[in-house]
Amino acid sequence: MKKVQKAHITKLEDYLWEIPKSFREDMRVPAQILASEGLLDAIIKDRSLNQLVNVATLPGIKKASMVMPDVHEGYGFPIGGVAAMDYPEGVISPGGIGYDINCGVQLLASQLQIKDNRDAVEALSKELHAHVPAGMGKGGTIKLTTEQLDEVLAEGANWAVNHGYGTRESLSYMESHGKLNDADPAFVSTMAKNRGLDQLGTIGSGNHFVEVDFVEKTYNNTIAKTYGLQKGQIVLLIHTGSRGLGHQVATDHIRKMMMAMSHYGINVPDRELTCVPFNSKEGQEYFKAMCAAANFAWCNRQIISWEVKNAWENIFGKEGGDLRLLYDVAHNIAKIEMHTIEGTSRKVIVHRKGATRAFGPGFKELPPEYKGVGQPVIIPGSMGTCSYVLAGTSKSHEMTFGSCCHGAGRRLSRSAAKRQANAPVLKEKLREQGIFVEAGSFRGIAEEAPIAYKDVGSVVDVVSASGIAKKVAKLKPVAVIKG
């Protein structure tokens, strides 16, 4: 199939590019790219735009197949992709959500200033490392019974607060209040459940982390104040998902869908785009299992959050004050939402894969104090660089189905990063810059080296300049705990 080149792309407006439907006969909608010219030149080098075009062929896709500026190649769909399908006849595709179902980020705000607490950072990073198991296949201290696991899958973060891990108020500060009601544990296989039994409270490996940051600067004082952020304040970021359980849910249902797809007369240009109609038996079973895995992830982040608070208290005691949940967002998920398409409000199945929901002011689900300014959008950068807090806008509803970027985005594959990065040297360099790295392996550090990622600042500048989110604060890391 022909590769997408610069000549195939037209500029619609500043930061918005389009590959027209005429590019390939099988496209049902155009493909759109949110990027600066510089980022586009980098994006065009890999296969992610061809993947974007492939997504535009899927049955029921509305308006456009879209990618955010942090786009890179993924399984079938590009990571950084957003695709909305007609409800309920359009398809649902596991590749549009990703293997790590409800991978996401939670941001905790402290009452301490970095300037008064520099000396405590090293001890804090060691304490966090001791409280939060990290690494491939690593289990935690909580061993669930199968009955308890079914409760977690049905209740999400509610299970955590019902069992003493955190407070009930925190649920209001989570996307979907930490629970998708369509979850059904019956469609999560025994193998998937077995993998999850001891994984609550663990971050896993790869780009997952617990990070200590401070607010380096604020861009919008009104919104920063509303979110409770101020310059110099210490905050903590938790980035993880549904671990082996979610991975197994994806594996199981992808296998079933591959066998069922032809039965529905669906042909896709890449087998990794396997999909079935949302309202089919296989579509419903996957959706209910995906919701259950998403609930597991929310419960996981909530329990990690509780462990982070324990570590915090051990270091700072009573003077450490509260760690308040600022917000928790998913960036690998499919949601049923209402969106206005060609002037008509309609229900769609929004696939977000490496894309964060970014709903604007007035959104009902938001806690009252955030309602006037929009949903917090949390953008973690790569290891040792910066992260950002943004606020969703009404423009995101018009342009991107209420979505925004989710991070810096890879520019090197894991294997290329391992070849190019020198992990021990990098760890020492970060240390010299005042960033403590607690990692299970040098391999993990090499794969996550900053050179393996795009510049998060340029990615954030695109979403901000295009108006789909407003910059609120920039966070600078002082300690990172990784798998």
Add this chain to the structure above:
DNA sequence: ATGTCC
């Protein structure tokens, strides 16, 4: 991302 190939 992932008991990195049941």
